[in-house]
Amino acid sequence: xxxxxxxxxxxxxxxxxxxxxxxSPLVVLLSVAxxxxxxxxxxxxxxxxLNFGNFATAWTESAMGASLINSAxxxxxxxxxxxxxxxxxxxxxxxKTRRWSRGVFYLFLAGFLFPGQLAMLPLYLWFASLxxxxxxxxxxxxxxxxxxxxxxxxxATFLRDLPRDYEExxxxxxxxxxxxxxxxxxxxxxxxxxxxxILAGLAIWxxxxxxxxxxxxxxxxxxxxxxxxxxxxYGANWPLVFSAxxxxxxxxxxAYFLMQRFIIRGFASGLKx
Amino acid sequence: MTEVLNNPATAEAAERRPxxxxxxxxxxxxxxxxxTWFVVPAIVVYALIVLWPNIQGLFYxxxxxxxxxTSWSFVGIDNFFDVLGDPNTLRAIGxxxxxxxxxxxxxxxxxxxxxxxxxxxxxSRYVLRLVFFLPVVLTPIVAGFLWKYLxxxxxxxxxxxxxxxxxxxxxxxxxxxxxxxxSICAAIVWQGAGYSMVIFLAGLQGxxxxxxEAAAIDGAGSFRRTVSIVLPLIxxxxxxxxxxxxxxxxxxxxxxxxxxxxxxxxxxxxxxTIVYKTAFTYLQYPTALAQGVVLTIIVGVIxxxxxxxxxxxxxxx
Numbered sequence: 001x002x003x004x005x006x007x008x009x010x011x012x013x014x015x016x017x018x019x020x021x022x023x024s025p026l027v028v029l030l031s032v033a034x035x036x037x038x039x040x041x042x043x044x045x046x047x048x049x050l051n052f053g054n055f056a057t058a059w060t061e062s063a064m065g066a067s068l069i070n071s072a073x074x075x076x077x078x079x080x081x082x083x084x085x086x087x088x089x090x091x092x093x094x095x096k097t098r099r100w101s102r103g104v105f106y107l108f109l110a111g112f113l114f115p116g117q118l119a120m121l122p123l124y125l126w127f128a129s130l131x132x133x134x135x136x137x138x139x140x141x142x143x144x145x146x147x148x149x150x151x152x153x154x155x156a157t158f159l160r161d162l163p164r165d166y167e168e169x170x171x172x173x174x175x176x177x178x179x180x181x182x183x184x185x186x187x188x189x190x191x192x193x194x195x196x197x198i199l200a201g202l203a204i205w206x207x208x209x210x211x212x213x214x215x216x217x218x219x220x221x222x223x224x225x226x227x228x229x230x231x232x233x234y235g236a237n238w239p240l241v242f243s244a245x246x247x248x249x250x251x252x253x254x255a256y257f258l259m260q261r262f263i264i265r266g267f268a269s270g271l272k273x
Numbered sequence: 274m275t276e277v278l279n280n281p282a283t284a285e286a287a288e289r290r291p292x293x294x295x296x297x298x299x300x301x302x303x304x305x306x307x308x309t310w311f312v313v314p315a316i317v318v319y320a321l322i323v324l325w326p327n328i329q330g331l332f333y334x335x336x337x338x339x340x341x342x343t344s345w346s347f348v349g350i351d352n353f354f355d356v357l358g359d360p361n362t363l364r365a366i367g368x369x370x371x372x373x374x375x376x377x378x379x380x381x382x383x384x385x386x387x388x389x390x391x392x393x394x395x396x397s398r399y400v401l402r403l404v405f406f407l408p409v410v411l412t413p414i415v416a417g418f419l420w421k422y423l424x425x426x427x428x429x430x431x432x433x434x435x436x437x438x439x440x441x442x443x444x445x446x447x448x449x450x451x452x453x454x455x456s457i458c459a460a461i462v463w464q465g466a467g468y469s470m471v472i473f474l475a476g477l478q479g480x481x482x483x484x485x486e487a488a489a490i491d492g493a494g495s496f497r498r499t500v501s502i503v504l505p506l507i508x509x510x511x512x513x514x515x516x517x518x519x520x521x522x523x524x525x526x527x528x529x530x531x532x533x534x535x536x537x538x539x540x541x542x543x544x545x546t547i548v549y550k551t552a553f554t555y556l557q558y559p560t561a562l563a564q565g566v567v568l569t570i571i572v573g574v575i576x577x578x579x580x581x582x583x584x585x586x587x588x589x590x
Contacts, residue, residue, distance in 0.1 A: 003394065004394050004396070008393060008394055008395060011390055011393060011395055012395045012396060012397060014390070015387070015390045015391070015395060015397070015401050016397065016401070018387065018390075018405075019401050019404040019405065022404055022405055022407075022408070022463070022466075023404055023407070025408075025419055025420070025423055025429075025463065026407070026408075026419075028419070028422070028423060028429050029419050032422070085314050085315040085318060086315060088311040088312070088314070088315070089311060089312040089314070089315035089316070091307055091311060092307045092308065092309060092311040092312045093312060095307040096307055096309070101312075104312060104316065107319075107324075108315075108319060109580065111319065111323050112576045112579075112580060113569070113572070113573035113576045113577060114323060114327050114569055114572075114573070115523070115524045115545075115568055115569055115572040115573075116524070117524075117544070117545060117548045117549075117564070117565040117568050117569065118326075118327050118330040118331065118334075118562065118565030118566055118568070118569045119322075119323065119326035119327045119329075119330055119565075120326075120330075120548070120549075120552065120565065121330060121340075121552050121558060121561055121562060121565070122325075122326040122329035122330050122333070123322065123326040124552075125340055126326070141318070141321075141322055142322055144318055144322070145318050145319055145321070145322025145323045146322070146323070148315055148318065148319050148323075149319075149323075152315065171306070177306050177307060177308045178308060181307075181308075181311075202410060205412075206410075206411075206412040206413060206414075208412070208413065208414040208526075208527045208530075209526050209527065209549075213553070223412070224412050224414045224415070224527075227412070227414055227415060227418070228414060228531070231418055231531075238422055241418065242419075242422070245415045245418060245419065248412065248415060249411060249412055249415055252410050252411070252412065253410075255410075256407065256410045260403055260406075263410065264402065264406055264471050267406075267409070267468060267471050267472075268471040268472055268474065268475040269475070
């Protein structure tokens with residue numbers, strides 16, 4: 001099965017052609033961003049010399065630097081809270097075999113059933129009454145609430161298969177339950193924590209809808225929201241718009257190329273639970 | 274102790290009583306003590322952000338609530354009559370289903386073919402996997418704007434068609450009401466195919482080589498082996514992929530909003546974009562809530578099916 005025959009070679013060529021088709025939109029993205037903004041240069045044409053001026057203009061005009069920092073703050077705090085709340089809750093829910101703990105677990109699972117559009121309006125008006133529209137706090141809270149069912153489900157499924165021997169040994173040695181969790185259980189959860197950090201982190205960084213509702217026009221705009229505002233202003237100037245698009249995704253691309261195996265494995269495994 | 278168990282607060286007090294280590298008892302219900310209060314912060318956040326707003330939304334969808342919360346009266350199912358009698362909402366529901374079906378079929382078909390191709394001894398398979406998966410990590414709104422350009426009247430797709438002598442095939446991909454939905458599907462499939470691919474690849478790793486070799490020795494060609502042996506063996510990955518695509522596409526907002534905002538004149542409106550507009554552009558709160566209930570029912574039924582299916586598979590394996 002694993003020999004490299006002429007049929008494998010044909011397959012390889014077909015796949016490489018498919019990859020060229022897949023990557024071509026991104027080549028267009030780059031070539032348009034590096035254009036002068038004038039002239040017909042064909043469908044994949046780069047204009048020479050490459051014009052990096054669009055990037056400088058887009059960077060200052062879109063205030064993307066501040067937005068990237070806001071995105072990072074929102075993503076990191078959301079993911080940290082998701083991991084903290086979900087791992088502790090799942091530990092208790094997986095280890096207790098009382099009726100209430102099972103009920104609470106299913107209550108969390110019910111969260112999978114709600115797409116969010118129904119809660120959107122009551123939630124928005126509630127945050128508005130608290131004066132939190134325009135504040136990253138609202139976005140972080142919604143991210144955390146939205147990801148808890150998924151994270152608790154992954155942690156609890158993993159914990160149920162995890163032997164309790166280490167915890168029992170720690171308890172016998174006199175460790176408090178809190179200490180046992182911090183020193184013994186949480187480190188054992190690392191594979192799940194990794195999956196959650198990747199899936200939730202990427203989804204939150206890329207999220208557009210919640211920032212659109214809560215951060216439009218505020219000075220806490222995230223990168224995707226700034227892209228949207230920038231396109232509303234400069235919609236016809238594609239070289240400038242594409243420069244802003246590229247700047248906004250540079251952090252993801254760096255993370256992707258540095259941790260690609262880890263990220264792909266996270267996506268492939270996160271859903272098997 | 275049994276009578277206090279349903280009350281987390283009391284149970285918590287009982288758990289926290291300073292205690293000698295409990296004698297270890299056999300059986301699954303007597304592990305080390307886990308602090309009950311551990312679950313409280315998650316429950317509070319979840320109740321405030323997810324449960325309560327959904328209950329509120331469901332409740333107010335039967336009223337003429339104006340968002341101020343002070344004055345409202347029950348109007349029964351009038352809002353639902355409005356929603357299901359409104360041609361724009363019906364079109365949005367139709368578009369949502371159309372996009373969902375087209376994307377689910379093509380994204381999974383392409384993902385499966387790519388996975389089958391990469392699950393061989395092709396030399397460039399790791400680089401190719403990296404390329405096919407790259408769109409998955411891209412911000413959907415960025416991908417949406419990129420495709421808006423590609424499919425614009427003077428965009429890359431039309432330029433390409435013109436330069437290879439297929440000028441007659443040029444279209445206003447996003448301006449033609451009959452085409453726009455399919456153009457959006459193309460962008461979504463481009464972004465998602467790599468996701469389906471990696472789940473199929475994970476499934477393919479569980480297909481034992483010796484079974485395939487035995488079939489090859491028995492004279493089964495590669496197509497026959499794929500259909501008769503591989504596909505049944507990766508049934509689980511297929512189910513997960515299909516349900517995952519169904520649910521994420523039903524809720525799709527970002528790509529549509531970036532590419533067309535639902536236009537031209539509502540031709541590409543979906544449930545997610547119409548709920549947003551009804552609430553925040555037209556400020557028709559009760560209608561938006563009723564639309565939200567309809568979307569929740571559609572997504573909820575499919576998500577529940579997914580949950581039952583994965584549970585049943587769990588019992589079997």
